[in-house]
Amino acid sequence: MTLALKTTDLTKTFDIGKRLIGPPRAQVRAVHPVSLDVKTGETLGIVGESGCGKSTLARMLVGLTPPTSGTIEIEGKALDRADPAAFGRLIQYVFQDPVSSLNPRKTIRQIMEVPLRLLHGLRGRALDARIAELFDAVNLRPEFLTRYPHEFSGGQAQRIGIARALAASPRILILDEPVSALDVSVQAQVLNLLAELKTEFNLTYLFISHDLAVVEAVSDRIAVLYFGSVVETGPAEKVFAAPRHPYTKLLADSAPVVGRPLGGAQSGELPDPLNPPPGCAFAGRCPRASDLCRRDVPELRAVEGDQFAACHHPLES
Amino acid sequence: MSLFLRLLFRNRLAGFGAVVLGAIVVLALLTPVLPLHPPNATNTANRFLRPLSEGHMLGTDHLGRDLLSRLLWGTRLSLAVGFAAALIAGLAGAAIGVIAGYFGGRTDNVTMRGVDMLMAFPYILLALAIVAVLGPGLLNALIAVAVVNIPFFARNIRGVTVGIAHREFIDAAKLAGMGHTRILLTEVVPNIVPVVVIAMSTTIGWMILETAGLSFLGLGSQPPQADLGSMLGEARSALITAPHTSIVPGVMILLIVMSVNLLGDGIRDALDPRLRSGALARPMATTRVERASTPAPRADGLLRIDDLETQFQIGKRVYRAVNKVSLDLRPGECLGLIGESGSGKSVTALSVMGLVASPPGVITGGAVRLEGRDLIGAPYELLRSLRGRKVAYIFQDPLSTLHPLYRIGDQLIEAIRVHEPVSHAEAHKRAVRLLEDVRIPNAAARAKAYPHELSGGMRQRVGIAMALANDPDIIIADEPTTALDVTVQAQILALLSDLRRERGLAILFITHDFGVVGQLCDRVAVMYGGRIVESGPTADVLAAPAHPYTKRLIACVPELGAGRRVLAAIPGLPPAVDDLPPGCAFAPRCHKAQDACRKGEIDLQGAERQVRCLFPEMAQ
Ligand SMILES: Nc1ncnc2c1ncn2[C@@H]1O[C@H](COP(=O)(O)OP(=O)(O)O)[C@@H](O)[C@H]1O
Ligand code: SF4
Ligand code: SF4
Ligand SMILES: [Mg+2]
Numbered sequence: 058m059t060l061a062l063k064t065t066d067l068t069k070t071f072d073i074g075k076r077l078i079g080p081p082r083a084q085v086r087a088v089h090p091v092s093l094d095v096k097t098g099e100t101l102g103i104v105g106e107s108g109c110g111k112s113t114l115a116r117m118l119v120g121l122t123p124p125t126s127g128t129i130e131i132e133g134k135a136l137d138r139a140d141p142a143a144f145g146r147l148i149q150y151v152f153q154d155p156v157s158s159l160n161p162r163k164t165i166r167q168i169m170e171v172p173l174r175l176l177h178g179l180r181g182r183a184l185d186a187r188i189a190e191l192f193d194a195v196n197l198r199p200e201f202l203t204r205y206p207h208e209f210s211g212g213q214a215q216r217i218g219i220a221r222a223l224a225a226s227p228r229i230l231i232l233d234e235p236v237s238a239l240d241v242s243v244q245a246q247v248l249n250l251l252a253e254l255k256t257e258f259n260l261t262y263l264f265i266s267h268d269l270a271v272v273e274a275v276s277d278r279i280a281v282l283y284f285g286s287v288v289e290t291g292p293a294e295k296v297f298a299a300p301r302h303p304y305t306k307l308l309a310d311s312a313p314v315v316g317r318p319l320g321g322a323q324s325g326e327l328p329d330p331l332n333p334p335p336g337c338a339f340a341g342r343c344p345r346a347s348d349l350c351r352r353d354v355p356e357l358r359a360v361e362g363d364q365f366a367a368c369h370h371p372l373e374s
Numbered sequence: 375m376s377l378f379l380r381l382l383f384r385n386r387l388a389g390f391g392a393v394v395l396g397a398i399v400v401l402a403l404l405t406p407v408l409p410l411h412p413p414n415a416t417n418t419a420n421r422f423l424r425p426l427s428e429g430h431m432l433g434t435d436h437l438g439r440d441l442l443s444r445l446l447w448g449t450r451l452s453l454a455v456g457f458a459a460a461l462i463a464g465l466a467g468a469a470i471g472v473i474a475g476y477f478g479g480r481t482d483n484v485t486m487r488g489v490d491m492l493m494a495f496p497y498i499l500l501a502l503a504i505v506a507v508l509g510p511g512l513l514n515a516l517i518a519v520a521v522v523n524i525p526f527f528a529r530n531i532r533g534v535t536v537g538i539a540h541r542e543f544i545d546a547a548k549l550a551g552m553g554h555t556r557i558l559l560t561e562v563v564p565n566i567v568p569v570v571v572i573a574m575s576t577t578i579g580w581m582i583l584e585t586a587g588l589s590f591l592g593l594g595s596q597p598p599q600a601d602l603g604s605m606l607g608e609a610r611s612a613l614i615t616a617p618h619t620s621i622v623p624g625v626m627i628l629l630i631v632m633s634v635n636l637l638g639d640g641i642r643d644a645l646d647p648r649l650r651s652g653a654l655a656r657p658m659a660t661t662r663v664e665r666a667s668t669p670a671p672r673a674d675g676l677l678r679i680d681d682l683e684t685q686f687q688i689g690k691r692v693y694r695a696v697n698k699v700s701l702d703l704r705p706g707e708c709l710g711l712i713g714e715s716g717s718g719k720s721v722t723a724l725s726v727m728g729l730v731a732s733p734p735g736v737i738t739g740g741a742v743r744l745e746g747r748d749l750i751g752a753p754y755e756l757l758r759s760l761r762g763r764k765v766a767y768i769f770q771d772p773l774s775t776l777h778p779l780y781r782i783g784d785q786l787i788e789a790i791r792v793h794e795p796v797s798h799a800e801a802h803k804r805a806v807r808l809l810e811d812v813r814i815p816n817a818a819a820r821a822k823a824y825p826h827e828l829s830g831g832m833r834q835r836v837g838i839a840m841a842l843a844n845d846p847d848i849i850i851a852d853e854p855t856t857a858l859d860v861t862v863q864a865q866i867l868a869l870l871s872d873l874r875r876e877r878g879l880a881i882l883f884i885t886h887d888f889g890v891v892g893q894l895c896d897r898v899a900v901m902y903g904g905r906i907v908e909s910g911p912t913a914d915v916l917a918a919p920a921h922p923y924t925k926r927l928i929a930c931v932p933e934l935g936a937g938r939r940v941l942a943a944i945p946g947l948p949p950a951v952d953d954l955p956p957g958c959a960f961a962p963r964c965h966k967a968q969d970a971c972r973k974g975e976i977d978l979q980g981a982e983r984q985v986r987c988l989f990p991e992m993a994q
Contacts (some may be wrong), residue, residue: 106859107830121545146549158542162564175551210947221546225514240886245930252940267859270932274939278414294937311864312934313889316918319868326829 060133061097061229061261064117066090067127069113073331081165085330087113089286090127092357095229097132098264100255102276102293104308108327109283112153115231118263120151132228144177149222151200153234155214159206164200165217172224187224194257195220195250211295212243216250223254229261229277236271248275269312274299281305284327285339287357301366303343307359337369345370388640390964391689394633398626411440413447414598415655422616431539435605435619437610439598444841448600454632455594455601455715456582462520462575463581467527468566474528476554476562486532486819493525501584505593515594527573531674533568538877568645575638579631588629602627627635644864660728661739663751675727676880677703677765677848683724687733693952695905700976700978701882703848706873708881710895710912712888712950714927718904720883723780723850725750728757743929744848765792766846770853772837776825782836783809783821789843808839831862837867844878850882853888862985867894888931892916899922903949903959910983920985923960957986966992 069088088110095101096168105111116122118129120138129136132145138144154159159168168364171187173179179187192199194215206214215235224232232251236244252275255262266272272279272293279296281289281304289302300306328334328341337355340346347367357367378408383389411430417438425433425441432441452947474485490502502874504518538544539562547557575744588594589603594800597604598832602623629858661684669680684696695718711719724730726742726749741748744764748756769775777785786805787798796804809817812835825833834854841849851870855863871894883895891898893913899909908921919925929942946963955961957972964971966989978986 106861116703119549121548131431141548141553142551145549145665150545150549152542152546153541158541158546160547160561163560171547212947215771218546218789221550224551240948241930242714242927242944243947245932245941246945249943268932269860270934270936273934273937274932274941276938293972297630297934306639309934311860313860313863313867313887313893314934315889315892319864319871319893 058098060094061131062093062095062263063100063130064091064118065091065128065130066092066107067114067129068125069110069117069122070125083331084168087285087330088117091282091287093280093287093290095260095263097228098255098259099278100264100276101111102272102279103263103265103271104267104279104280105282106267106308106333108330109282109295111267111282112233115233115263119231120149121150121215127283128215136342140263142312143224145172145227148229148231149225149227149272150183150231150233151215151222154238155181155211155218156206156209158218164203164205168206169202169216169224172221175226175352189222193252194223212240212247213345215239215247219247219251223258226258229263231263231265233265234267235264237266237268240266244271244302252273266346281308284330284332284333285366286355286367288339289364289366290357290367291306301360301363301364301371301374302339303345303372304339305366306372307342332353337367345372357370376842378644379770382640385640385643387636388643390631391636391638391640394629395637398449398630398633399453402453405446405450410443410446410882412440413600415439416598419631420428422612422619425622432622433616434616436608436616441619441622444605445602445626447624448602448605449626449630451512451595451599451601452582452586452603452627455512455519455585456578459516459519459523459581459585460574460961462516462580463523463577464570465526466520467524467573468531468570470524470528471531471847472558472562472566475532476539476558478536478539482532483527489525490530492522492700493529497522498580498584498587501588502593502797503592505588510593510596512595512663513598513811514551515585515588518588519581522584523581524576525886526577527570527964530573531557531566531569534566535562538565538943539607550672570647572642575641576635576636579634579638582634583631599860602630614981640841644822658730658732659754660714660752660757661725661730661737662732665737665739665750667739668741668748670737671741671743672700673702674743675702676706676745677744677882678741679722679726680741680743682722682725682742684730685736685738687736688898691952694904694954695735695951696952697951699901699904700740701906701907701909703880704883705847706874706878707897708871708883708890708895711882711884711901713901714886715946716951717901719901719950720757720852722851722901723767723882723884727761727767728752728754729767744923759793762789762841762846763844764846765848765850766841766844768834768841768849768851768854770856772833772840774827775837775840776833778825781822781824782828786821786836786839786843787800789840793844805839805843808842809836810840811873812836812839813865814839827882829862830858831865832864834858838866840935842873845877846879848880848882850884852884853886855884856885856887863890870894878916888928903954904951905959905986906978906984908984908988909978914983918991920983920990921960921987922964922966922989922991925991 062337068090071083071085071087073083091114113122117124122192128253136280170184173184173187189199236247239247264275276293279293280287289296289305296305297309300309322328329339336352337350342349357365357371360366360371376571388433391781420434420438423430423434427433430440434756435441467539470485474482500522503516504521505514508514543558544561547561584605589601590607592607594602605623606620613620672680679699679701682696682699686693686695701723721730725737737750766905783805786808787801790801791806806817807820809821814820814835855866873879885891895912898912898915899906902923908915908924919928926944932941942965949959957974958976961967961971970988976986976988978984
C-alpha cells in the first residue's frame with residue numbers, strides 16, 4: 058500500500074512574549090519530533106488530552122502553521138505550498154467548532170463557492186451542479202444554501218463544514234475533533250456520514266479526538282500523544298484493549314464506563330511546558346517510573362508486532 | 375435593517391437626536407437654494423443688528439453680515455468638515471487596525487507602537503502642532519482633526535480584528551485557496567463594519583467640535599469664509615456688547631454635537647449584538663415569577679421540585695425550557711439529570727435558586743421546596759442567605775464563579791465570611807483546609823494563585839472548594855467535568871464521590887454522559903424537550919431503558935473496547951422548545967410512533983421507575 062502522508066521528525070516551537078527586537082522571552086515546544094505514516098485509504102486516529110499538541114500537529118499538516126523543523130510528504134512528494142490551489146486539492150481540514158468555522162456574514166452558497174471557484178475554477182452551471190452534488194453527499198437540503206450559518210444546529214453546520222472540505226476534492230481529510238461539539242445522537246450521524254464519504258470518495262483520514270471510544274470506533278490505527286510526543290501507536294483494536302504505554306493505560310482506565318468503579322482521586326497534572334522535565338514527560342504521574350525514566354527520553358520503538366511505545370518499561374500484554 | 379431601525383427608535387433620546395440632526399442636515403443641504411443674503415457681503419452701516427431686525431432674522435455681525443446666512447453656510451461647512459474628518463479617521467484607522475490585527479507579529483508591533491506614540495501626545499496639542507506645520511486653513515484643520523483621531527479607530531479596530539483573525543472561518547478561507555487580500559476584503563472587513571460605524575457615530579460629534587475649536591483659534595477656516603468655529607472666534611471681542619453674535623453659532627454647535635451624540639449612542643446600542651437578543655432592561659436580582667397556583671406538596675424531602683415550569687419569553691415566542699418537571703433529592707443522594715444540549719437541564723438547575731436571568735426568563739408554575747419551604751417567589755434576601763449555605767452550585771466553567779483579578783484564597787475567605795462572622799485568620803485557615811479537601815497539592819501556596827494561573831482541572835477543584843465553603847447540604851453541579859480531559863474528569867468525579875460520602879452531601883448532577891451517570895449517580899432522570907421522559911435507579915435505567923429515546927440514546931454512545939463499527943444514530947434533531955409538537959416530543963424521531971403519540975398530553979407513569987411513553991420498551 059502506498060503512503061498518503063508521511064511526517065519525519067516534525068516539530069513546532071512557539072515563541073512566548075515576542076519583543077520588538079531580540080529573542081522572545083521564552084519558548085514552548087508544542088510538538089516534539091513526530092514521525093508518522095498514514096497509508097492511503099487508512100484512518101489514523103490521534104488521541105491525547107487538551108494541550109498535548111494535537112491541533113498544532115494537524116495545522117502543520119495543512120500548512121496553517123509553519124513547522125519549526127522536519128518534513129511532511131504527501132503521496133511521496135515533499136509538501137509544496139508554492140501553489141496554494143494545488144495544495145488545497147491534496148489535503149483539507151474539518152474544524153472542531155462547526156459554527157465558528159463558517160463566516161457569519163456569508164450565505165452557505167457563498168461559503169461553498171469559494172473552494173470550487175478558487176481550487177477548481179468552476180463557474181456557472183458546473184458550479185451549481187457540483188454544490189448540489191456535495192450537498193446531496195452530506196444529506197443536506199438544497200434550500201439551506203440561501204441561509205446564514207447562525208440558522209443551523211451544530212450537526213448541520215458540521216455537515217456544511219464537511220461539504221466545504223470535500224468541495225476541494227482532497228485526497229486527505231484532517232478531522233480535528235469533528236464531533237466534539239455535537240450531542241451524542243447527532244455525533245453518530247456525522248461519524249457514519251464520514252465513514253460513507255470515505256469509501257465513496259476514496260479518502261484518507263487523520264481523525265483527531267480526545268474521546269477514546271469515538272477514535273476506537275472509527276480508526277484503523279491509533280497514535281497516542283502526550284505532551285507533544287507520540288507515546289504509543291498500534292492497531293485500533295489493540296491500543297486501548299492492551300495498552301503498552303502507562304499513559305495509554307491511564308487514559309483507557311479514566312474513560313467513564315457504566316459499571317466500572319471510580320478510580321482514586323490522585324491529582325497528576327501535565328508538566329509545565331515552560332520548564333519541561335528531563336527524561337520521560339510522564340514520569341511524574343507514572344507508577345513504573347525509574348531513575349532511567351527521569352534521565353533519558355524514551356524512544357518510540359516496537360514492543361510487539363505493529364504496536365510501538367515510547368517507554369523504558371512498557372506494560373506486558 | 376428594519377430591526378435596526380426599530381431598536382434605534384425604541385430609544386427616545388436617539389429618536390430625538392435623529393430628528394434634530396435630520397432637520398439641521400436638511401437646512402444645510404438646502405442652504406444654496408434658500409433666499410438668503412450673500413454670507414460674505416459686508417455692510418458696516420448695519421453692524422451688530424439685533425436678532426429679529428428687518429431683513430436680518432438673526433441680526434448681523436461686526437461687519438454687518440447677515441448672521442442667518444452665515445450660520446447656515448457655516449453649519450454646512452462645519453458638518454461637511456466634521457463628517458469628512460470622521461470618514462478619513464475612520465477609514466485610515468480601520469485600515470491600520472485591520473492590517474495590524476490580521477497580520478499580527480512584527481507588523482502589529484511596529485504599527486501599534488507608532489499609534490501609541492501618537493496617543494501619548496495631548497490631543498489638542500497634537501492637532502495644533504499639525505496645523506502649525508501645515509499652515510492654517512480649513513483643509514489643514516480637517517487633516518489635523520482626522521489624524522489625531524486615527525489612533526482611537528486603529529486601536530479599536532485592531533482589537534476586533536485580532537478576535538476575527540483567530541476565528542476558524544479565516545483558516546477555512548485560507549484552505550479554500552484565498553489569498554490575504556481577498557480574505558481581508560471578503561472575510562474580515564464585512565465583520566468589522568458594524569464596529570467602524572459604531573466608533574464613527576460616537577466620535578463624529580467630538581470631531582465637529584474639534585474642527586470648530588481650531589477655527590475658533592483662527593487656525594481653521596480663513597476670513598471671510600464662515601464656519602461655526604470662526605464665527606464664534608470673530609464674535610469673541612463683542613461677547614459683552616453683542617452677545618447674540620456668539621450665542622447664535624454657540625447654540626448651533628450645541629444642537630449639532632448633542633444630537634449627533636444622542637443618535638450615535640442610539641446607533642451603538644442598536645448595533646450591539648448583546649442588546650439585539652431582546653433584553654434592553656437590567657436583569658433582575660432573582661427570576662421573575664408569574665405563578666397562578668402552587669402545587670400541593672407531594673411528600674417531604676430535602677429538595678423537592680414539583681411541576682416546575684420555566685419559560686423564556688422573547689418577543690412573541692415562548693420557549694418552554696422547563697415543562698412540568700418534578701424531581702426529588704434525598705439527603706446524601708446523588709441524582710443524575712441527563713439530556714442533550716437544550717433539553718432544559720441547566721434552566722431546571724438555575725430555577726431552584728431563582729438564578730435564571732429575567733428578562734427573558736419567567737417561572738410560570740410549580741414549586742421548589744427546600745426542607746418543606748417553597749423557594750419560588752421567595753424574597754431575594756432569603757434566597758441569598760440560602761445560596762452557598764444550603765444549596766451551592768458548581769458550573770462547567772469555574773471561571774464564571776471566580777473573579778479573575780483576586781487570588782483564589784482571598785475569594786474563598788470572602789465566601790466564608792459572607793455567611794459567617796469569623797476572623798480573617800480563621801477564615802484563611804479554613805480556606806487552606808478547603809483547598810486541601812479538594813486535593814489541591816501545596817494548598818497554602820496555591821491559595822496565593824490567581825484563577826488564570828491554574829489548569830482547568832485545578833480551577834474546577836477551586837470551584838468545588840468555593841461550593842463547599844459554607845458547608846451546604848446540597849450541591850447542584852451543572853456539567854462540572856464536560857470541559858475537562860478524561861483523566862482529569864476521573865479525578866474530579868472521584869473527588870465529588872468522596873466528598874459526598876465524607877460530608878453527607880446531596881448532589882444534583884447534570885451531565886450528558888451516561889458513563890458518568892453510571893459511575894456516580896444513585897438515581898437518574900432523563901430530560902428531552904424540557905420534560906422528564908424517564909427516571910429511576912441508575913442501574914435499572916441503564917440496563918433496561920424503558921423510553922425509546924433513552925434506549926436509542928444509550929445505543930448511540932460508543933463504548934471503549936468494542937472495536938471498529940458503525941454507530942447507532944437517532945435520525946433528526948431534538949425539538950425546538952418554542953414549537954413543541956402536541957403529544958410526545960420524541961414522536962418525529964421515534965420509530966415506534968403511532969397516531970396516539972401525536973395527540974394529547976402523555977403522563978409520566980410509575981412510582982420509583984417512571985416513564986412518559988405510550989409504548990414503553992418493557993411492554994415488548
Ligand atoms: N438566557 C436564555 N434566553 C433564551 N432562551 C434560553 C436562555 N437560556 C436557555 N434558553 C433556552 O432554554 C432551553 C433549555 O436550555 P438549557 O437548560 O440551557 O439546556 P441544557 O442545559 O439541557 O443544555 C433551550 O431551548 C435554550 O435555547
Ligand atoms: S518511560 Fe518510565 S516514566 Fe515514562 S511511561 Fe515509561 S515507565 Fe513510565
Ligand atoms: S410516546 Fe410514542 S412517539 Fe413517544 S416515545 Fe413513546 S412510542 Fe415513541
Ligand atoms: Mg447546560
